Amino acid sequence: MAATTPARKRAGRRDLWAVAAAVVLFVLAVVVGNVVNRTVYGTEGILRLGWPPLYASWLPHVGPGTPAALVVAALVVIHGPRIAQRLRWRALVPAVWGASMAWTWSLALVDGWQRGVAGRLTSNMEYLRSVADVREVPAFLRDFTQHILADSPHNWPAHVAGHPPGALLTFVGLDRIGLGGGAWAAAWCITIGSSGAVAVMVTVRALCGERLARLAAPFLALAPAAVWIGVSADGYFAGVSAWAIALLALAATRTTRAPRLAALGAGLLLGLTWYLSYGLTVLAVLGVAVLLLARSARPLPYVLAGAVPWVVGFTALGFWWPEGYATLVERYYQGAAKVRPYTYFVWANLAAQVVTVGLATVAGLGRAVGRLFPAVRGMRRVAPRGRGALSVLVGAALCVMLLADVSGMSKAETERIWLPFALWLLPACALLPRRTHGWWLAAQAVLALLVNHLLLTGW
Numbered sequence: 001m002a003a004t005t006p007a008r009k010r011a012g013r014r015d016l017w018a019v020a021a022a023v024v025l026f027v028l029a030v031v032v033g034n035v036v037n038r039t040v041y042g043t044e045g046i047l048r049l050g051w052p053p054l055y056a057s058w059l060p061h062v063g064p065g066t067p068a069a070l071v072v073a074a075l076v077v078i079h080g081p082r083i084a085q086r087l088r089w090r091a092l093v094p095a096v097w098g099a100s101m102a103w104t105w106s107l108a109l110v111d112g113w114q115r116g117v118a119g120r121l122t123s124n125m126e127y128l129r130s131v132a133d134v135r136e137v138p139a140f141l142r143d144f145t146q147h148i149l150a151d152s153p154h155n156w157p158a159h160v161a162g163h164p165p166g167a168l169l170t171f172v173g174l175d176r177i178g179l180g181g182g183a184w185a186a187a188w189c190i191t192i193g194s195s196g197a198v199a200v201m202v203t204v205r206a207l208c209g210e211r212l213a214r215l216a217a218p219f220l221a222l223a224p225a226a227v228w229i230g231v232s233a234d235g236y237f238a239g240v241s242a243w244a245i246a247l248l249a250l251a252a253t254r255t256t257r258a259p260r261l262a263a264l265g266a267g268l269l270l271g272l273t274w275y276l277s278y279g280l281t282v283l284a285v286l287g288v289a290v291l292l293l294a295r296s297a298r299p300l301p302y303v304l305a306g307a308v309p310w311v312v313g314f315t316a317l318g319f320w321w322p323e324g325y326a327t328l329v330e331r332y333y334q335g336a337a338k339v340r341p342y343t344y345f346v347w348a349n350l351a352a353q354v355v356t357v358g359l360a361t362v363a364g365l366g367r368a369v370g371r372l373f374p375a376v377r378g379m380r381r382v383a384p385r386g387r388g389a390l391s392v393l394v395g396a397a398l399c400v401m402l403l404a405d406v407s408g409m410s411k412a413e414t415e416r417i418w419l420p421f422a423l424w425l426l427p428a429c430a431l432l433p434r435r436t437h438g439w440w441l442a443a444q445a446v447l448a449l450l451v452n453h454l455l456l457t458g459w
Helices: 004-036 065-086 089-109 113-118 127-133 137-147 165-176 182-208 210-221 233-253 259-274 278-294 300-316 321-332 342-357 359-378 386-406 426-431 434-454
Strands: 056-058 455-457
Touching: 004 342, 004 359, 065 089, 065 210, 065 434, 089 113, 089 182, 089 210, 089 434, 113 182, 127 165, 127 182, 137 165, 137 321, 165 182, 165 233, 182 210, 182 233, 182 278, 182 386, 182 426, 210 386, 210 426, 210 434, 233 259, 233 278, 233 300, 259 278, 259 300, 278 321, 278 386, 300 321, 342 359, 342 386, 359 386, 359 426, 359 434, 386 426, 434 455
Parallel strands: none
Antiparallel strands: 056 455
């Protein structure tokens, strides 16, 4: 006991140092961003941000979601860790999803029903503005790329142009079945996006063990990322991609009664993600990490079989993915990216993630990095389990985020755009000492509440 106490104290101090460094990085991004933004360019400076490094504006406010958000936060902080340990797994899964939805809905409603929910996806830059323009799907796909560039006739709004056509077609499909308008679109994004917490938990259980999945559960339910999941289409993308990885993990570890069906489902969802967002292709790195941890390539033929129909279907109907992406790159530098300095955003993007994943995740990442290299070295002999496997999984997600960062195709707004990557950093919180989980959960909740009540986040 005497030997372990100093070790625990040293580990605790390292956690606090990691958090302090993250806070300094974020504050530095705020200060430098405001200084750089004084360069006159339009109404929001050269960074094209109202409150760098976040796409937001300073607007202290409360709303109808404030009391609910406080209640949800208090319940998860006080009872979450205990419930996560005692509930049967089959009951814990819907409980986490329900808590995640309650947290996301309440935060969205802090901004009010219209501004925070129903009107989020109806602005001039958003998908719902173009739903009526899709009359015939084959014709839409044949002409889609011709309207991406800003100087093209009848060019698409920013978000439609910035993604493959599958994103807009999702909302067209909702409209066609009678679920049109901003409220239904918001409900769709929140429902699918909040389910990502369960997908990550299922993956952690399959690869790292149920104990760590249970420890991560309250942190997944109370993620600060919920500020942007409710409401953005990127929350929907995050949920779809998270379930693709979860099904791949179940198939690779054969922890399901139908591993081939799970692999086929993983392929179907992975194929869908490619036509929802170009940037999600880098999640292949996370998929490879899952297969390496499971020491199995058996799901691959079924994954490919699930993905191929999307590629064949979209291509046959007239949309060629590589052409769309190449045209998007040109469009990207016709807009704000043309003036936004890479030298600022290459590190400020990472600073923005401090408020997306929270301080507890930062502390957990510090512990994960410490275990990562021994775990990777040991993979030559045997697949790591437990904390080692979790460190590899989180490390792969961090690599995905860094790849997106250095690409130069993510200049600002990454608190929203990187939601599909940020979700996979959250289970690092399971590496923190269990006795401290209540305090770390409180830190997560306070951060999300401050961001949502002090800032009006965009998109």
